[in-house]
Amino acid sequence: MSSEQSPPDVAVQPGRASQAWLAFERVGKRTIVSRARAKSPVRLLTPRNHGHAAWVYTSLLGDGLVDGDRLSLELDVAEGASALLSSRGHTRVYRSPHGCRSEVVAKVGEGALLVWVPDPTTCYTGARYEQRLDIQLAPGASLVLMELVTTGRKANGERWTFSRFSSALRVHREGRALFDECWLLDPAQGAISERLGRFDAIGTVLLVGPACASARESLASGLGALPITPRAGLICSASPISPDGLVLRAAAVSPELLQHTAQDWLSFLPSMLGDNPWAHHG
Template sequence: MSKALAHSPLRLLTPRNHGHAAWAYTSSFGGGLVDGDHLSLEVDVAPGATAWLSSQGANRVYRSPSGCRSDVSARVGEDALLAWVPDPTACFTGARYSQTLAFQLAPGASLVLADLVTSGRSARGERWAFSHYASTLRVHVGERAIIDERWLLDPSHGTLPERLGRFEAMATLLLVGPALATAREALHARVTSLPVTSRASLIPSSSPLGTHGLLVRAAAVSVEELVRTTRDWLSFLPALLGDDPWARRV
């Protein structure tokens, strides 16, 4: 880690590890985002470097009538690897939240991304009770767009609990770049070989993005199962980082 700077309500934790990668964790001073908060994170991964970015805990979004947002912009140099794997986002009742994830990869760069969103505080009867959730994902390799999409969950388009049914969480996994060629092939084969069963607790899909990337989606009836499954699907990461970022976490 060459340098790190953060201003309230965001702070950055940069723990030492036994590998060659730089690790950084985001955290908020108030335990979550409140009305009017706007986080903006800019990341540069130098050519040939490896970086792991995650979060200290779930991204909790509290009631926010005027909205709050989070923007991540990352540039990944040639032959570098960035793993952006934060904990899930949980929007509580009345939350209005938007995020933008933008990644610019140089030729030969690689990216691992995991983005999970949950129904909120289901144990308190708050299932998909937020007011607005929007997520924009853009990934470019050089001048070429690998993915450019926007998710929108808004009750004005229909009651969210009815639309999302029995599912408590959804995930997006993205693997791009030459360092992940073997991992993409193995993960695609693994996901597509899963049996299709009625009322399954986990429903995944896997879509190759040309020869450069792989996009995996999943919906689950349990947040814990989805987190556990995505970590299992990313079990190749410790070897690329030189250390296991999940070893000290339950």
Template sequence: MSVQATARIIAVADGRGATVLPVLESDGPLALRRTRATLAACARVTVVGAMSAPLGGDRLAIEARVEDDARLTVDSAAATVALPGPGPGIQGATYDIELHVGEGAELNWLPEQLISANGSELRVNTRVELAPSARLVLREEQILGRHGETTGTLFSRLTVRRAGRPLLDQHVAYGPGAPGGWDGGAVLGGHRAVGQLLVVDPAFDDTCPAARLLGPTAVRTPLAGPAVLVTAVAPDARALRTVLDGALDEVLGA
């Protein structure tokens, strides 16, 4: 039987320099837990998988709203594994993520990797709405297949709007059913780990990190707005995380 579940987070500034969580609603396999933040002013929520998901046919969603002047970090306790459905004829799964960040607010969206297991089909849609003075750090990592297996089918779309205007609209597709050439030299070149890091900061209106290569399979690109996008492919999850972590340190220290 497929699962439909929506988890919700609302973060609010308490007026004393800290952030509180008046809404923290878990649902189905999406268990949300308050965890200790490294900064006192920033609340932290960790997504804990309460069961195997997403399976074929599942409809999962997370909604997070960071109100004006609040600060929130969302991470996860482990990788998310997209798995085949329980039987033949089961449709693919969907995972929808809705993020809203208010004026002067900050969201660090840092989940662990998404693994596309052989035989699975998953569509991920991430939509972000940013106020003009909002700050965002968003990381996505996709691992195409578990160890020793080929990938499932993965379609992912990331849409970011700032002050009501489009900032980024990116689509990727891998595996059976994806457009031809997805594994060719111009796209993955045989790599099985792919990721991106988006940093949006109003301070970039004055000084934005310049475009540059971050090794043979990664690049940093300024966007038409106060934002920087890092895209990378790597042979495995560990190598990918090393590249993205180094890129984040460099961008924040720029």
């Protein structure tokens, strides 16, 4: 895994190309989805909930991404709005010699909140996948983001056997980068399964902005007090990234353990959103 520089673009051949647009606005005390448009194979689902935030789940027609797929999402959260964006099931990436790509550009208005908590990404044998996420925060905006990556079909002998995975995440406020990182997992740098050792899942949780202040303080102190245990099934860390930001990282011996840990870190979401996204998930 490398975070020193962004990798070159994957050479993508013709496949399914999909664009999607989402916009959220605050109306009174609640947030509504003011725009939701997507081209196949992406679908946008807007379930009701009991809170003040608006929720959208993405799903793919078919079982996952195949060679040449290119997905693009433009997202706008207006001033004072609160939005949750998640997915229906894992993002599965199949054998793709020419590569697949996903790109998201999001704008979060003043005093607004974006919660981005998709299910894990799982790349199978021979998959080549590149994703980019660029988030622009206005003054006073907040962000909760979760990114989890898991090994392939381990029961079938697939363990970190994809051809290439890269994930670039950039968060900036008023032109200043708060977080700018790229993960790169490529066998050209050495066998991925050997480099990741016993771990079958890795993940990042990012908390930025005033809405996350108390959660950041609690998590930073809690993780800092954890003992170091040799050969632990889970290792994690917490690091400040700005005056109002915190990044949490974890590696786990199973995808289930990582997902449970990340959701435990985000256990404050029901009170923040007014409803529990994990209870509605599935």
